[in-house]
Amino acid sequence: MPRCREPVLSQVLTVAQMRAAEEDLIAAGSTVDALMQLAGRGAGEWVRRIAGGGSVTVLCGPGNNGGDGWVIAEYLREHGNAVQVVQAREPVTDAARNAKALYRGAVVSAGSVTAGDVFVDCLFGSGLTRALPDDLLALLCDLAALHRHRIAIDLPSGIESDSGAALNEGLPEWSLTVALGAWKHAHFAMPACSKMGAVRLVDIGVAALPGAARVLAKPKLEAPAADAHKYRRGMLGIVAGEMPGAALLAATAALRAGAGYVKLAAQAAPLVVPPELVVTGDAAGMLADARTSALLVGPGLGRSDEASRLLAAALHAGRPTVVDADALVLLRPAMLSGAQCILTPHEGEMSALERAFGLSGAGLRRDRALALAEVSGAVVVLKGPDTLIAAPGGETVLAPRASSWLSVAGTGDVLAGAIASRLATHCQDLEQALRAAEEGLWLHGEAARLCGPAFTAGELAHAVQAALKACHGGGYEGTS
Numbered sequence: 506m507p508r509c510r511e512p513v514l515s516q517v518l519t520v521a522q523m524r525a526a527e528e529d530l531i532a533a534g535s536t537v538d539a540l541m542q543l544a545g546r547g548a549g550e551w552v553r554r555i556a557g558g559g560s561v562t563v564l565c566g567p568g569n570n571g572g573d574g575w576v577i578a579e580y581l582r583e584h585g586n587a588v589q590v591v592q593a594r595e596p597v598t599d600a601a602r603n604a605k606a607l608y609r610g611a612v613v614s615a616g617s618v619t620a621g622d623v624f625v626d627c628l629f630g631s632g633l634t635r636a637l638p639d640d641l642l643a644l645l646c647d648l649a650a651l652h653r654h655r656i657a658i659d660l661p662s663g664i665e666s667d668s669g670a671a672l673n674e675g676l677p678e679w680s681l682t683v684a685l686g687a688w689k690h691a692h693f694a695m696p697a698c699s700k701m702g703a704v705r706l707v708d709i710g711v712a713a714l715p716g717a718a719r720v721l722a723k724p725k726l727e728a729p730a731a732d733a734h735k736y737r738r739g740m741l742g743i744v745a746g747e748m749p750g751a752a753l754l755a756a757t758a759a760l761r762a763g764a765g766y767v768k769l770a771a772q773a774a775p776l777v778v779p780p781e782l783v784v785t786g787d788a789a790g791m792l793a794d795a796r797t798s799a800l801l802v803g804p805g806l807g808r809s810d811e812a813s814r815l816l817a818a819a820l821h822a823g824r825p826t827v828v829d830a831d832a833l834v835l836l837r838p839a840m841l842s843g844a845q846c847i848l849t850p851h852e853g854e855m856s857a858l859e860r861a862f863g864l865s866g867a868g869l870r871r872d873r874a875l876a877l878a879e880v881s882g883a884v885v886v887l888k889g890p891d892t893l894i895a896a897p898g899g900e901t902v903l904a905p906r907a908s909s910w911l912s913v914a915g916t917g918d919v920l921a922g923a924i925a926s927r928l929a930t931h932c933q934d935l936e937q938a939l940r941a942a943e944e945g946l947w948l949h950g951e952a953a954r955l956c957g958p959a960f961t962a963g964e965l966a967h968a969v970q971a972a973l974k975a976c977h978g979g980g981y982e983g984t985s
């Protein structure tokens with residue numbers, strides 16, 4: 506039974522889901538050959554944009570990824586590029602054989618290829634099942650080394666689609682990877698995503714697949730309602746601990762991510778406090794205040810008995826709560842009753858949580874995050890170069906690659922502050938935790954992009970405002 510025909514470009518598919526999508530398209534009247542023409546010509550257009558009028562070498566493997574290669578080669582030939590195909594293996598599928606038969610250009614031996622402009626990798630795509638044999642790895646690397654630009658079609662050969670694992674050592678790096686039909690998990694998972702260069706997607710009409718992950722999207726944010734006031738916009742309470750600097754960083758970001766009021770509860774007031782931040786020594790009062798719409802606990806909390814007590818008190822308050830940093834190490838399952846939480850672990854904190862919640866810690870990052878979300882009832886933001894969000898019920902959101910300049914102390918505190926601020930603004934609806942996590946994560950990535958190289962966590966926190974501006978749908982027009 507064909508599914509809804511509306512194409513969806515934001516979904517991220519496993520190999521099995523991609524096969525199901527292909528079957529749906531065929532059931533709806535398409536053919537493998539037609540899909541290959543659509544995909545190959547779409548990819549060919551990307552190659553043409555990079556190549557300009559330059560020369561192109563296409564390496565074709567035995568499967569349908571190789572079939573795409575023959576289509577790309579013919580497309581470029583028709584558009585006047587000098588094209589040569591190196592056939593690594595004879596085509597083994599009907600569609601690949603048919604695509605080869607339609608190609609009217611040169612087929613050359615690998616040894617005769619001289620330096621050229623663009624190399625296109627159509628050796629293997631999502632059908633790769635094991636490491637490349639030595640002869641194919643050498644062929645791939647040698648041809649890649651001879652060309653100025655390298656473009657991988659669907660996936661770089663040697664990369665496992667569902668996990669993003671590199672099945673060989675010494676694989677080439679790519680300037681562009683053109684995904685066909687839908688994103689695959691490897692496009693967002695380390696180490697694969699760090700080798701792909703820019704990534705682009707060719708639409709072949711794939712419709713929504715149930716249970717598919719999706720890509721983190723730019724949020725659409727509105728100005729506060731005309732009758733908004735600071736409490737209605739959301740009051741965020743931040744519980745500080747031994748090192749108030751981390752909580753201050755979170756507060757600096759939170760002040761710029763939409764909350765109307767940000768309050769910091771600290772035993773000892775930090776030495777430097779921005780004037781717009783309210784600091785109170787009365788944590789209990791802040792937790793009891795009915796106007797406190799969301800909480801953040803963890804940055805700089807410490808791991809003392811007092812820190813545990815503060816964490817338990819914060820979670821006992823029953824507000825939507827972001828649990829970050831030290832609080833993730835102190836967290837125990839029994840503390841989580843009632844409050845809707847967002848957990849924001851990096852890999853080390855994730856391991857601690859898995860121990861605390863009796864999880865094995867085995868498997869892919871997305872499966873581990875989903876397992877934690879399921880057992881804890883919390884939204885999980887698993888941080889790293891390939892950050893992802895998992896929600897109870899199975900929703901998974903994958904972040905595009907963010908700036909590697911984020912690898913500096915304090916940027917996690919900024920993320921927690923941004924997410925908590927979004928959580929405070931959505932406090933009316935407890936179902937909004939996933940949305941808040943997505944918005945905060947997007948703002949964080951965009952702030953990093955806007956900062957450029959070598960920023961501090963403080964500069965990143967300030968840039969959250971510019972990031973928010975970039976996704977603002979308006980609402981306040983003023984007069985002119």
Ligand SMILES: NC(=O)C1=CN([C@@H]2O[C@H](COP(=O)(O)OP(=O)(O)OC[C@H]3O[C@@H](n4cnc5c(N)ncnc54)[C@H](OP(=O)(O)O)[C@@H]3O)[C@@H](O)[C@H]2O)[C@@H](O)CC1
Nearest residue numbers: 527541544568569570629630631632633634635636637659
């Ligand atoms: N789905 C769609 O809608 C569309 C898909 N399209 C395209 O199809 C691609 C998937 O095609 P595919 O399934 O034929 O897989 P592909 O990667 O070409 O190779 C599989 C072949 O390689 C072999 N093989 C595997 N590993 C190997 C190794 N290490 N060393 C040596 N051999 C190895 C394997 O054989 P076996 O494992 O049985 O030995 C099999 O013969 C996809 O990435 C996209 O480009 C588009 O046309 C648009 C529509």
Ligand SMILES: Nc1ncnc2c1ncn2[C@@H]1O[C@H](COP(=O)(O)OP(=O)(O)O)[C@@H](O)[C@H]1O
Nearest residue numbers: 851888889890908909911912914915916917918
């Ligand atoms: N190499 C990288 N590429 C992209 N993002 C990164 C990289 N390294 C770290 N990050 C991001 O920076 C943040 C670091 O957070 P965290 O590890 O908690 O650091 P800290 O505790 O110092 O604040 C996370 O959002 C993480 O996803």
Ligand SMILES: [K+]
Nearest residue numbers: 626629658660
């Ligand atoms: K490929």
